[in-house]
Amino acid sequence: MSRVEDIEAPDFEVDATFARNTSTTDCYYTARNGEFDPFNISDNCTSEHFTITNDKNNYKSLDYVQFPIGTTTVEWSVKGLLWKTKK
DSSP states (O other): OOOOOOOSOOEEEOOSOOOOOOOTTOSEEEOOTTTTSOEEEEOSSOSSOOEEEETTTSSSOOTTOEEESSOOOOOEEEEOTTOOEEO
């Protein structure tokens, strides 16, 4: 019997620092148009099948997430086809 394993996690990029202003009527900023989402996602085994989540809405995008005034850290998780994960 043979077993083949994927030992390399996928790779991705995010812009490390974003500064946004709230509107004059809100005390938060609402993300839109994928502006905070990971990009250049790649994997040694596949180029199409990824599971992407974040710790703010457990979804692949931060669109419509409201960020309060101050600093917010977002943790991303990208799993490749064979479930190898990179955070």
